[in-house]
Amino acid sequence: MRMSDRYVPQEIEPRWQAKWEETGIYRVKEDPDKTKFYFLTMFPYPSGDLHIGHWYVMAPSDAAARYRRMQGYNVLFPIGFDAFGLPAENAAINHGIHPKEWTYKNIERMRKQLRSMGAMFDWDREVVTCEPDYYKWNQWFFLKFFEKGLAYKKRAPVDFCPTCNTTLAREQVIEPDRVCERCGTPVIKKEMEQWFLKITDYAEELLDFSKLDWPERVKVLQTNWIGRSTGVQFRMEVKDHPDKSFEVFTTRPDTVYGVTFAVLAPEHPLVDELTTPEHREEVEAYKYKAARQSEIERLSTEKVRDGVFIGAYAINPMNGEAVPIFIADYVMMTYGTGAIMAVPAHDERDFDFARRYGLPIRVVIAPPDWDGGELEGAYTGKGVMVNSGPFDGLSNKEGWEKIADYMEEHGIGRRAVQYRLRDWLISRQRYWGTPIPVVYCEKCGIVPVPEDQLPVRLPDDAEFRPTGESPLKFHEEFLHTTCPKCGGPAIRETDTMDTFVDSSWYQYAYVSPYYDKAPFDPERGKYWLPVDQYTGGVEHATMHLLYTRFFTKAMRDLGLVDFDEPMVRLFNQGIILGPDGNRMSKSRGNVIAPDPLVKQYGADTVRAYLMFIGPWDQGGPWNPQGIEGVHRFLNRVWALVVEPGPEAGGKPEDAALTELRRMTHKTIKRATQDIEAFKFNTMLAALMSFTNYLTKAKGTAVYGTPEWDEAIRNLLLLMAPLTPHIAEELWARTGGEYSIHQQSWPTWEEELTKEETITLVVQVNGRVRDRVEAPADITKEQAKELALASKGAQRHTAGKEIVKIIYAPGRLVNIVVR
């Protein structure tokens, strides 16, 4: 008897974790002789508890990283904490704990929980974003961006929660009803001076995914988010105002002859100048209402498209017609030019509006079978142009180009591209974030803090009051400073940065944590970068993943990196649901916590079950009984390896040994192909089948042969990435050299995986009628003969005419009869 002959994960797991730590097998260094592999999984926010969702992204990532390592790559698999953010500050406001204390306590706790997972994280490279040595570089990036014109300040409306009395990050506004995620209060808009990063400069390049091996889904989400549309921008003169005109953007220049009115956004700068006295009162009222509109909850699902005539007329440059100008809040100042040409016949919104105000609806694209009568609704399909002067008779597709050409030739307008993407608003009226390194001087205006004065430290002794203003505003020492330019009195910016800034470049920090001359050591960066494989949730598709791509492109243009994309491959895992099939939430009471499961079953079982539950990108409900099955499997493997087999089995038959080797090599092949494609569920199924096979074979004479040892050895090696502790323990018990995690991934011999005989399926008219054993190298003619002779085929072909026989090599014969 050794220490224990039963599988007790609670005993072996901490023991091996300690040994791994002690021997430092997971610490990596740049090694020019080895091919690097940078495997990155999204770093967690230190919320205080590692939940099953963290496990679901990290455990399979760890398995995949371990596999790469066994394949001989020099694998960088770092971990850190996304440590700035709102919850820390809320804890301060609600419970009087300092955000820093709260954060570091949580980090401490989560480090322990993460270690219990048995992952191969290189803890020496840990990065914590709330450290001044980290956020200093956020500030440095900001300054560089500012120099390049990529960071700028402007007035903009932000989301504000009147109950919490604070502004919210965009991601903290829950969408359908636009309510505060913390208290459920409807969010209102507030105009404030804000800092922006000019991500729109890269809009076009961000649409290019050719250098990325990313899920189609994410690419589609980003493409839609960026929202590129092509059209024509042209100028409309205002009647009786020779010096006034405005630009409109349209994607439908082919409908320009159908313009019967024009609409300006209520905030459009020309509105005041063009409004005639008799309409002024109504216009002012509408503008006021529209401004308030955004403050009032947009409760109604039915959008009422209303507006007001301002008393002026715009000239359609194509036909010289004067059409009335309205203001309406369905036209946004933030998109395009803030003004549109309205073609009610061919745009649903314009149609609604025209109906409401009795404006003419002029058809210029004839719908199929159109009788010339009135339309029931806007017709947005294709058709032949009518009522369009010289362009009549053209298909609208042709007309689109012809009219665009005409406008360009006559200097009326030009082809233009518009994006839905807006610049990235990074100002937060919050304490627990990176101070924006700018001071305001009465004399010099906005002055960036010089590089050598970084970091602008976040003072610890702030006071937390739910006043809606950053505590920094009340911190006299922080607030008052001297102007770096003129030395006169100045005031610091008290807003902090969006925490997405922190996560936009953390992958670079890992290559040389807290390097003090640059965001990262260029030498080491050259070796490790870019990230080869990234894993994390799809919920970051249009935020983090877009921001970090933007950062990398901006960094490239600053000369920091020489590649275009931060992460070459991306994998989005799914979401683990509660046992009831719903999203886990405390209020539903369906939350599965990993810690008690680790205690009960061990980390290996939890890891393996998460991988076995289904395809990794699919997620799915947690089945409390399902985990038992995986646990049983590990117990069976344990018994297979540890429990003594039968005594004298006699001499094994050659055929039995051949089969054993075939099973071994087939399993290596399947498992390798599966893990390569992140198909952990089928990989485990293969390992289970193999284990079941070996358990049966153990009672026969093959037990104890070299072939048997090969089988066990390989089984453990294949399990090592998935269930690192039990694999290590059994490896040691079978005399393997420490550590199994430093062994090479097994390879298979294709010859050995091949069956000697195949089961030939015999079909008649596509229906299975028999199965016959045949040698693997059977010829087409032999196969046909064999099939025809089979009982099942005889039964179903008797008395019928054979039309043809199809042979799918190695698989089946289909006899077609009439």
Place this chain on the structure above:
RNA sequence: GCCGAAGUGGCGGAACUGGCAGACGCGCACGACUCAAAAUCGUGUGGGUUUAUCCCGUGUGGGUUCGACUCCCACCUUCGGCACCA
């Protein structure tokens, strides 16, 4: 409304390039061990029926094909994203 993904046993899911549908696991049933139970092990497990040399079956309806979960067309349902973007 627009964009995207997915529908396979009681359940999670598997199926290479169009070639044996349901691997593996859960659950269930029966059996072994036990005084008994748990655990463990073994056997069975899509449905129907005339229990077979049979029929039906991968959301629905059609199509292509010797052959369709797989390809094409139309539709239904569920989930996710965007939402007055001109």
